[in-house]
Amino acid sequence: MTKFLPRLALLSCLLAGSLFAQYDLLLKGGHVIDARNDIDGLKDVAIKDGRIAAVADSIDTSKAEKVVDVSGLYVTPGLVDIHVHVYAGTGMKGAYSGDNSVYPDGFSFRSGVTTMVDVGSSGWRNFPDFKQRVIDRAQTRVLSMLNIVGKGMGGGEIEQNLDDMDADATAKMAKQYPDTIVGVKCAHYAGPEWDPVERAVAAGTKADIPVMVDFGYFREERPFEELVTKKLRPGDMYTHTYLGRVPLLDENNKPRPYLFEAQKRGVKFDVGHGGGSFWWFQAVPSVKNGFIADSISTDLHIGSMNTGMKTMANVMSKFLALGLPLADVVRKSTWEPARQIKRTDLGHLSVGAGADVAVFRLDKGEFGFLDVRGARNMGDQLLSCELTLRDGSVKWDLNGRAGTPWQEAQGSTP
Amino acid sequence: MKSLAVVIGLALAVTAAAQTPYDILLKGGHVIDPRNDLNAARDVAVKDGKIARVEANIPASEAAKVVDVSGLYVTPGLIDLHVHVYAGTGARRGYNGDSSIYPDGFTLRSGVTTVVDVGSSGWEQFEDFKDRVIARSKTRVLSMLNIVSAGMTSGPEEHDTSEFDPEATAKMAKKYPGVIVGVKSAHYRHPDWTSVEKAVEAGTLADIPVMVDFGSNYPDARPLADLLTKKLRPGDIYTHCFAGNRDELLYETGKINPGMFAGRERGVKFDVGHGGGSFRWDVAVAALKQGFPPDSISTDLHVGSMNRGMQTMIRTVSKIYNLDVPLYDVIKMSTSNPANQIKRTDLGHLSVGAVADIAVIRDERGTYGFADSRGARYTGSKLLVSELTLREGDVVWDLNGLAGVHWKDVRERRRGQGRGRRRGQR
Numbered sequence: 001m002t003k004f005l006p007r008l009a010l011l012s013c014l015l016a017g018s019l020f021a022q023y024d025l026l027l028k029g030g031h032v033i034d035a036r037n038d039i040d041g042l043k044d045v046a047i048k049d050g051r052i053a054a055v056a057d058s059i060d061t062s063k064a065e066k067v068v069d070v071s072g073l074y075v076t077p078g079l080v081d082i083h084v085h086v087y088a089g090t091g092m093k094g095a096y097s098g099d100n101s102v103y104p105d106g107f108s109f110r111s112g113v114t115t116m117v118d119v120g121s122s123g124w125r126n127f128p129d130f131k132q133r134v135i136d137r138a139q140t141r142v143l144s145m146l147n148i149v150g151k152g153m154g155g156g157e158i159e160q161n162l163d164d165m166d167a168d169a170t171a172k173m174a175k176q177y178p179d180t181i182v183g184v185k186c187a188h189y190a191g192p193e194w195d196p197v198e199r200a201v202a203a204g205t206k207a208d209i210p211v212m213v214d215f216g217y218f219r220e221e222r223p224f225e226e227l228v229t230k231k232l233r234p235g236d237m238y239t240h241t242y243l244g245r246v247p248l249l250d251e252n253n254k255p256r257p258y259l260f261e262a263q264k265r266g267v268k269f270d271v272g273h274g275g276g277s278f279w280w281f282q283a284v285p286s287v288k289n290g291f292i293a294d295s296i297s298t299d300l301h302i303g304s305m306n307t308g309m310k311t312m313a314n315v316m317s318k319f320l321a322l323g324l325p326l327a328d329v330v331r332k333s334t335w336e337p338a339r340q341i342k343r344t345d346l347g348h349l350s351v352g353a354g355a356d357v358a359v360f361r362l363d364k365g366e367f368g369f370l371d372v373r374g375a376r377n378m379g380d381q382l383l384s385c386e387l388t389l390r391d392g393s394v395k396w397d398l399n400g401r402a403g404t405p406w407q408e409a410q411g412s413t414p
Numbered sequence: 415m416k417s418l419a420v421v422i423g424l425a426l427a428v429t430a431a432a433q434t435p436y437d438i439l440l441k442g443g444h445v446i447d448p449r450n451d452l453n454a455a456r457d458v459a460v461k462d463g464k465i466a467r468v469e470a471n472i473p474a475s476e477a478a479k480v481v482d483v484s485g486l487y488v489t490p491g492l493i494d495l496h497v498h499v500y501a502g503t504g505a506r507r508g509y510n511g512d513s514s515i516y517p518d519g520f521t522l523r524s525g526v527t528t529v530v531d532v533g534s535s536g537w538e539q540f541e542d543f544k545d546r547v548i549a550r551s552k553t554r555v556l557s558m559l560n561i562v563s564a565g566m567t568s569g570p571e572e573h574d575t576s577e578f579d580p581e582a583t584a585k586m587a588k589k590y591p592g593v594i595v596g597v598k599s600a601h602y603r604h605p606d607w608t609s610v611e612k613a614v615e616a617g618t619l620a621d622i623p624v625m626v627d628f629g630s631n632y633p634d635a636r637p638l639a640d641l642l643t644k645k646l647r648p649g650d651i652y653t654h655c656f657a658g659n660r661d662e663l664l665y666e667t668g669k670i671n672p673g674m675f676a677g678r679e680r681g682v683k684f685d686v687g688h689g690g691g692s693f694r695w696d697v698a699v700a701a702l703k704q705g706f707p708p709d710s711i712s713t714d715l716h717v718g719s720m721n722r723g724m725q726t727m728i729r730t731v732s733k734i735y736n737l738d739v740p741l742y743d744v745i746k747m748s749t750s751n752p753a754n755q756i757k758r759t760d761l762g763h764l765s766v767g768a769v770a771d772i773a774v775i776r777d778e779r780g781t782y783g784f785a786d787s788r789g790a791r792y793t794g795s796k797l798l799v800s801e802l803t804l805r806e807g808d809v810v811w812d813l814n815g816l817a818g819v820h821w822k823d824v825r826e827r828r829r830g831q832g833r834g835r836r837r838g839q840r
Contacts, residue, residue, distance in 0.1 A: 088516065089502035091546060099550060103501065106515050106720050133504060137512060280821035305519050306811055368814035375824040376815035396721055399783030400791035406695035409790035 023048050024392060026064035029071030030359065035331035036077075036348035045075055047355040050392035055349055068402050070359050073386055076330045077347050078114025078356030081312050082337040083212075083239055083272040083297035086142060087121035087130045087152070096121045096153035097130075100301050107300055108140040109396040111312040112358030112385040115346055116140055116300075117337075119212050119239070120147035120185030124166070124173035127152075127181070135180060139390060141356075143341065145183035145212055146170050148200040159188045167199045171206035181207075182341040183237075187214035192221035197231050204236065210340060212237040212270065218245050225258045234266025237340060240277035241269040241286075241293040244373075248286050255291035263294070268340050273309045273372075274299030278318075280371045287322040295337040296329065308370035313360070313383045318369045321379025326362065329383075359387035359401075436461050437807060438817075439477035442484030443774065448746035449490075449753075449763035458488055460770040463807035468764055481817045483774050486801055489745045490762050491527025491771030494727050495752040496625075496653055496687040496712035498566070499555060500534035500543045509534045509566035510543075513716050517553040520715055522811040524727040525773030525800040528761055529553055529715075530752075532625050532653070533560035533598030537579070537586035540594070548593065552805060554771075556756065558596035558625055559583050561613040572601045578612035584619035594620075595756035596651070600627035605635035610645050617650070623755060625651040625685065631660040638662065639673025648681025651755055654692035655684040655708055656701060657787075663697045670704045678706075683755050686734070688724040688787065689714030693733075695786045702737040710752040711744060723785035728775070728800045733784050736794030741777065774802035774816070 023046040032043040032055065044059040045052065061067045085101040092098025104116050122130035123146055130152075135142045147153055150164040158164070174181040184207070186200035197213060204211040213232065218224055224247055228238055240246070250256055263269065271278065271293045286292070296319060298304065298312050309315060312333065319329045338347030345353065363382045370376055388396035397403065436459035445456040445468060457472040458465065474480045498514040505511025517529055535543040537559050548555040561578050564571040571577050587594040597616045602609035610626060617624040628641060638661050642652060655662060661671050678684065686693065686708045701707070711734050713719065713727050724730055727748070735744045753762030760768065776799040783791045803811035812818065 089504060091502060093550070102519055103515060105717065106519055109721050110725070137506075281824070284821070302518065306522050308815075310523070310813075368816065368818065370812060370815040370818045371821065373824060374815075374818045375821035376818035377821050397785060397789075398725070400723070400785035400789065401783060403783070403785045403789040403791040406699070406786065406790035406792050409695070409786075409788060 021065040023053055023064040026059055026067045027070045027075055028067050029069055030073050030075035032075045033327050033330045034349045035335040040327050047392045050355055052349050052351050052353045052355050074360045076358050077334040077349050078358050079112045079312055079333045080115040080337040080347050081113045081297050082117040082295055083119050083299045084116045085121045085301040086118050086134055089133055095155040104138050104140040104142055109388040112388050113312050114356035114390050117143045119145045120187050121153045123147040123150040123152035124169045125150040127173055143180055143182045145185040146181055147185050148196055160190055162195055165196055165199045167202035170203040174207035174209055183210045183212055185212050189216040192219050194222050210235045212239050214239055228262035228267050229258055232267045237268040237270045239270040239272035241271055242279055242283040243277040244279045248282055253285040255286050255289050259291050268294040270295045271297050272299040273315050275303030275307055276372045278371050280375050280377050295340055296332045308372050313385050317383045320381045321369055321377055355389055355392035357389040361386050434476055434478045436466055436477040438479045440483045440488055441480050442482055443486050443488035445488045446742055446745045447764040449750040453742050460807045463770055465764050465766050465768045465770050487775045489773045490749040490764050491773050492525045492727055492748045493528045493752040493762050494526045494712050495530050495685055495710045496532050496714045497529040498534045498716040499531050499547055502546055507568040517551050517555055521553040522803045525803055526727045527771035527805050530556045532558045533600050534566050536560040536563045536565040537583045538563045539565050540586055556593055556595045558598040559594055560598050573603050575608045580612050580616035583616040587620035587622055596623045596625055598625050602629035605632040607636055623649050623651055625653050627653055628660045633661055638671055642673045642677025642682050646682050651683045651685050653685040653687035656698040657692035658694040658697040663700050670701050670706050683709040685710045686712050687714040688730050690718035690722055691787045693787045695790050695792045707739055711747045723787050728798050732798045736796050770804055770807040772804040776801050
C-alpha cells in the first residue's frame, strides 16, 4: 500500500495539473503572421484540445501545461500547399497516379505544411483508391482536385483521351466527397481543342468548386490569353505561372496587360513550381513589375523534390529573394490558397480554428536558389521550419524546442 | 552558309568536350576519405561516373564543369546501413508496407547514396521489393533479408519460429549477391535464441553478416552479453546500440555493459540505428564518455522516425559529431565502415576508378537542438549540412545551386518557340 501511495499522489498531481491548466500548449514570444486576422506582430498563441484557444499580446505561462519559447521566430498558420502529387504506391510506372508521386508525410510537416491539395493525380475512376491508399492513412490533411480525365494522371495517351473526360461523373464524385474534393484539374493536354478546359469548367460549375488548369501544350488554336480572360471563371486557377513558355512578358520585359485584367476578373495564378515550371527569367521581371502569383505552391513530385523546388519553405524563400515581404509570402501560402479552395476553415489562427500551426526561423545570409533549368538566383533570407503542429500536436520539431534537456528527461542517469 | 556555321559550332563544342579530360571537377574542397587515409585539401575530378583523379590543384580548364566547393568537405557518398524502404505494398502496419517510405526523397538531400534496407522483406517478398523499389530508385538500395520468410509484417509472423527458414533465406541471398548483403533478426519477443540462431545459420550458409535488433529484453534467458560474446560471429552487427532497451547501459552503475566491450573485442560491430525509439542521449553520452563509439551511424529511417528525433541521416551524423567525435571519424562511421561491414568494399571511398558517389558537406557552427527518440534534447554547437550530392557522377542534390549558373547567364528560351515538351510524358 505504502509503495503505491507516492505514485497515486503523483498521478493525482499530474491529473490536477492538466485539469487546471487552461491551455495544453503555449507558443510564447513569437511574431505571428495571420493574414485573415490582420495580425503581423508579437503575440502569444495558446492551444487547447487541438484548437486555437487564445491569441494575445501576453498570455501567462502558468496557464499552460507546456510552454514552448518561440521568441525570435515567426508563428504562422500551418501552410496550405495547393499543388502536390501524392498518389503514391500504385506501382504505376512513369505516372503521377503512381511512381511520380510521393507519400505526403515525409515532405509536409518538416516544411510547415499541414494541408496539401493533390491536383489531378486521380480522376473520378481512381479517387476512391487514392482515398483509401493515401488520404485516409496520412497525418497530413490531404485534399484533392479530381482530374477531368477519369483515370487521372496516368501519363501518355491516358491523359489525351477526350472520351474519358466526363464532367457529370467528375462532378458526381466531387459531390460525394465534399470535404475532400475541392476542385477539378485539367492538365497536360496536347491537342488543339478547348474541350478539356471546357469540361473541367462544366464539372466545376456542376459541383460548385474551382478549376485548376495546367495548360499542357501552348497552342495557337487555344491562346493562353483567352484561357485566363474568357474561359476560366472568377475563382478558377491557372497553375505554373512562371513556366518558360507562358506569354507573360512583352518585348520590354514588362508583364502584358491582359494578365492584370485576368487577375481583376478574379482568375487566380498559382506558382506550381515543379520540376519544369519555375523560370527565373520569367519570375524576376514579372514580380518586379507587379505581376505576382496569388498562391505559392510546390508541385511536389519525384521530379521536383530533389531539384530546384526542394521544399515548400524553399519555394517561399524564393519569393523573399524576389523582393516580396514576408507577410505577403505567408499569406500566399496560407489564407490565400485556403480561400481559393473555399476552405476558409483553414489557413488562419482564429480562436476556435483547428490548431494547425507552423513556426519558422528566418535566417540571414547568402543563399542560392535554383530554378528548373539549373539557373541560380541569390537571396539573403531563408525560411526554415522549426516546429509544426497539426490539430495541436507536435509533428515536427527541428531543434527539439518542445523537448526537455536530456539531463532532466525521465529515467536518465547522470 | 548558315548551316555550315552551325556544323562548325557543333564541331567546336564536341571538340571542347572531347578535350576536357573530366566531366566535373569539385574544386577547392577538403577531402575526407578514410579508406584512403586522406584528410586534406584536394580537388576531385569525375569522368564517366567514376572518380578520375584526386589531387591538389587540378586545373579548372581540364573539366567541362567546375564546381567551387571551397570551405566545404568532400566525402564519399554516405552509406546508411539501416533503413526501411519497402513502401507501396499497401500492407497497413508492416515495414513491408505503410511503415516504410520510398528512399529518394530522404537520401540524396542528406548526402546518402547507398541505403541498406534491413529486413523489411524476407526471402518470400524480396523479388517484389526488388521490382517495386530497388530497381526504380536513384539511390543504391541494398538489402538484408529478414530471417522471417514473410518479412517485417509487424504481426505474429515475426515471432513464429516456423517462419524462420535459413536455407531458403541463404538461397535467395546467393541469387542476388551484392544486393542482398546480410540477414536480419528483429523484434523477436520470445525468450529463446531461435531468431538469432536461425539468422546466423542463414548468414553462414550465404557467407554474409547478420544484423540483430534484439527484440524484447530477457536479461536472464538471453542476456545481451551472451549475444555479443557467444551467439554472434565476428563481423555480425548489433543495431540500436544506443537504444538503452536491452541493457546496453546498466542504469544502476551508469556503466556501459561490459558485454559490449567484449563483443567489440571479438569483432562484433555496433550500429546506431536511431529510429523512432532506439536512440537515447543518456546511453550515447555515457558510451562516448566511456570509450564506446559506434562502428556505423545509421538512421533506421521509417515513417515513425522521419518526423521525430531522427529527422535525417546528416542530422543523425551531426549528433555523434557533437559528442566530441572528430569529423573524420563520423565520416568513417558513415562511409567506409558500413561498406566494410556489408562487404561492399567497392563503396564508401573516393579511390580513382571507384563509382563517383560523393557528398559535399558544410560544417556549421551555432546553437542546435537535437532530440532523441524520447524527445530529450541535447544542445550542440555543430551541424553538418548536405550541400551537394553526386550519384555516379550526376548531381542529384544541390542545396544552394553550387553547380548552377547565374540565371542571367542562361540562354533564354523565349515564349512561343516550339511546342515545348509534353508534360504528361515527362
